[in-house]
Amino acid sequence: MNSLQPLPDRGLVNLLNQRGKSGDNLPIPFEQEIFLLEVQIAGTSHIDYIELTLMHMQVGDRLICRREPDNYHDEWAIRFYTLDGEPIGYIPKKQNQILARLMDAGKEIYGRYQSQEKRGDWLKVMVKVYMRD
Template sequence: MDQAIIKIDPKYLEIARNSLDKKGLPKPFIQEVELLNCHVAGTSFLHLDDIESKLTKNQLLMLKREPKNKNDDKAILILTEDGQKLGYVPKEKNEVLSNLMDAGKLLFGRLDEKSWMGTWLRLDIQVFLRDI
């Protein structure tokens, strides 16, 4: 049997750790709670032509806080799993989400729809809280 150490993604470890109780048993009732539907802000400033064909409905999207963003201290960056920047949660909708993230809650997105409007790629997403 191969004894090689296999590196495990730290994000997966964090999710797994938070889904176990103090005795190491799975917590019941882990849920995903839908919090928000919105478009992705700022896509017109990015060159997304190359990756648009790779974006699929229900694709998992990562949310990352940017508290030092010069335009918005509540900014939440939206990324693909491989780190491709797609834009931001709209400023008018990010306050509660950023507070939840700052309190340690795990939020993520899923791509709902995509459409070209001239040269602008409109991305609509759903934002979820993983309640563990």
């Protein structure tokens, strides 16, 4: 006879097993933010009022990434948005295919605002891109 018996689900184990069932937004154990690359946002000159949109951004502020698989110019397009839903540009075409594939596979990709610099009529915006895993 085997004297080893499984322990009953209690405490943290029970909470983790219930994650998502009761609407709780508990963090996943060992979840981490993985830095992938730093990019200069593309398309900022095509966004109306981008300077107003970015006026209150602080270094490290989170940006949402959304895939645009039906984008006419780029099937791998990923667009950055502020948390208020304001568009601010794209991950450059030469750097987006692997990130788009990760997003299509269900990975959470997002940005963190780094800086902006006005160059004539053009606004250079730098963002660090991360994956949550």
